[in-house]
Amino acid sequence: MKAEKLLERITLDPNVMAGKPVIRGTRLTVQYILGLLAHGASVEEILEEYKGLTREDIRACLLFATESLEDTTFMPLTAEAC
Numbered sequence: 061m062k063a064e065k066l067l068e069r070i071t072l073d074p075n076v077m078a079g080k081p082v083i084r085g086t087r088l089t090v091q092y093i094l095g096l097l098a099h100g101a102s103v104e105e106i107l108e109e110y111k112g113l114t115r116e117d118i119r120a121c122l123l124f125a126t127e128s129l130e131d132t133t134f135m136p137l138t139a140e141a142c
Contacts, residue, residue, distance in 0.1 A: 069120040
């Protein structure tokens, strides 16, 4: 599936989850799905828990995060900042 089509699965609506990006037709935020993955949940486990989701929905979350960070500049933290 092309990137453009995947990103159509992610919506932003100020009336849903305070405007956070969510998977279309759900109240599952991109941040929540990424958090599940970061904490070790497998794609299969997520799909089992949330029956309406698809692999493409999860791929869309990953792509959305990637695209969101594309133009972000990061500054290394110094020892004093920690």
